[in-house]
Amino acid sequence: MTTVLALSGISKRFGDIIANENISIALRKGEILALLGENGAGKTTLMSILFGHYTADSGTVRVDDVELPSGKPRAAIRAGVGMVHQHFSLAPNLTVLNNVMTGTEKLWSFKSDTAAARTKLLGISQRFGLSVNPDARLGDLSVGEQQRVEILRALYNDARILILDEPTAVLTNIEAERLFSTLKEMAKQGLSLIFISHKLDEVMAAADRIVVLRGGKVAAERRVGETSKAELAELMVGHRVTRPIRDAATPGAVALEATGVTVRRGGVDRLKDISFRLCEGEILGIIGVSGNGQAVLSHLVSGLAEPSIGNIRLFGEPLANLGVRALIESGIGRIPEDRNNEGAIGEMAIWENTVLERIWTPAFSKYGLVNRKAGIAFAQRIIGEFDVRGGRPTSRTRLLSGGNMQKLILGRNLHVRPRILIAAQPTRGLDEGAVAAIHARILEARKQGTAVLLISEDLDEVIGLADRIQAIVKGRLSPPVAAETADPRMLGLMMAGEWLQSEEAGHAS
Amino acid sequence: MRLERRAHRPLFLVLVSPLIAVAAALAIAGILIAMAGAPVLEAYWRIVTGAFGTRLAATETFTRATPLILTGLAAAVAFRARVWNIGAEGQFYVGAITVAALGSSTLAALPGPLLIPTLFAAGALAGMLLMLLPLWLRLRFSVDEVVTSLLLNFVAVLFVSLLVEGVLKDPLAFGWPQSLPVSERALLPKLIMRSRLHIGLAVAVAAAIIVHLLQSRTVFGLRTRAAGLSPAGAAFAGVPLGLTLVKVACLSGGLAGLAGAIEVMGVKGYVTTDLSPGYGYSGIIVAMLANLHPVGVIAAAVFTAAMFVGADGMSRALGIPTYIADVIVSLSLLTMLVALFFTQYRIRR
């Protein structure tokens, strides 16, 4: 088979961090290549160099045996390279069609040929089974659909090589499966693909070949048939990883209780009459397809939304003031779903991000004056304790790789054991080693009596950690089931809202 | 060749970028001077001597720099928190007219050590109130404060004009539209005898240092920066967004109002509708030249004032219009924006 893409001898340093060191990878026509590696291993950097977002310090990128000029995304696009970023780069206020067309039109032509574009888009979507409504406003689409638009945009630009950076991090299992069948179809039609993932299952299922990066170097290269999940995990991290196992525990007193809570925003009930009860030393898992109200639920218990109807009790006391500060003072740790927007402020220093939410405590400020030294020392401890790599306390937070930023957020919440932990998608985008470490941390906190509300789209995670499980569907919560009695099939039905129908039928009769 | 975002902004670059920007602006303006048929280097030398060459010139430059420091600070603190206060000119005027009204009233009988601080506070308060209106509109109705604060400038100037031709009109001014003068005792002591330079300069410099400490050392400073950089992130961390912006607006409007108060009490003693040659607007340029850094504002204000004062001398000697000063100052804003860009990005081949 012919080689369509060849990276050879790519190296890239950021200051004293070596992100890529002498990496050579070849991609053949019709092949799906998975790129694996720990958080901060240099995967995104390598793909950014390939696409021209970064300029390599040395090494070349050749497409069809023609060298790409370095640092020119346009040249990459013209050569047939398409990229789907981990953070989408689409405009939410434009339609699907307009989003797909932007960047392809000439700046000096006043007329845009919408009809031709529409025909081309529909042709592509038919060919690969990627159905979309070209006139839908992007902001109204689910995350999975938005990603489809990202892919369509790349294909619209006649991409023959498609790069996807952690495409499934934000997708549900079902959406991910659909994505991979699309990718396989594309490969069959002669496209070549590279995708980055931390999920070994899907790597084993979808890829033809796997390249493992470690510390910026190629650690190994395997054909799918000749390797196993265990071996890959070991290659990535350098040692064996196993997720910790939850042992039985008896829950204590009720820590957090919601009864009949409705949250109305903009005239719409984002949460409808939900009730749950969370005890000390217990993990309550909330599963669901993304976009069903998880964000509002985590806002509600993080102090960013108030119930319109119903009430919330914290350690038995009705909670009048649901402000962020009040919650933190009463010992609630919060891990937000959206780490880039809410969890951290990229332009601020790492130490500032670790102390901002408790800046009022005497440890970090007195008489309104910030104790910078204490803040830096605190950040340094978290960096050490939670293995945050790629930054010092005074460096800017945006320089951390996605997974390392997540570790930082976890660290500032778990450093002192919280009485209640709200964890929304806590391991999204983390490598297998980090997932295991975080799970161990959460279980450890549970053992010591922390009540954990785990909001996650990752079923394996919920099954592995939770004592009881509820599903969220269209802003409503299902009745809880004990984890022992749950199996994936049953949870699938719960997420599909089967209980809702029987509930509604119950109301009607 | 392409641009790549820098991981760190080298401190060295941040410090020299305004100098490079100014040099570039002078180079470009030099072309205009040459086209006007004057010797470029001599013209610039005349600006320097015109601004600093004599005792009179230097004190005049610093007198002009005083309100610019304060309006520059007003813009810098607001912009840092992404509050776009374009209304410093109006806040300057309401600060000034408030001082004229109170300083010429029975309040002027207050004991000396109390009178001046009271008038400072009153001027600042007036500026604050004028800035709170646009901020309230933004928080309550999401109205862009760029537009409202800008338009309020015209409202404020017209209001001042109404007063100086009406209730506050000085009957002894031969019919000129000017306000009643403030009491002798409300006039600021001179910093240097037999010049116009007054202790307002010291107040402005002190204000810059206080603002710097506020921003770099306090919880307020940290929260303001967080709120400016990422409202969602700040809200998640429990920063009270509305309250923080209100505080910023008060600080910003207050500084601009104080500038007006000091200008009345230090220089003229009364208010006319041409009290400010655009100090509020120039403050925005000063803030940008200073890269929004409060201490840098002092240097940027002195530079801007020197251009304006020095251009007079050059104009007289070489017959070039004084407008060249406006051109240089405006150009330096543009070159500064370019320079700022290159502190954040680098060119790679």
Ligand SMILES: Nc1ncnc2c1ncn2[C@@H]1O[C@H](COP(=O)(O)OP(=O)(O)OP(=O)(O)O)[C@@H](O)[C@H]1O
């Ligand atoms: N612009 C930058 N400036 C400085 N350091 C950077 C920059 N971009 C990345 N790095 C560093 O380079 C290393 C590799 O980062 P990269 O984003 O490629 O990791 P990754 O393999 O994609 O990790 P993850 O799985 O967490 O997304 C990290 O240590 C990161 O902190």
Ligand SMILES: [Mg+2]
């Ligand atoms: Mg990455």
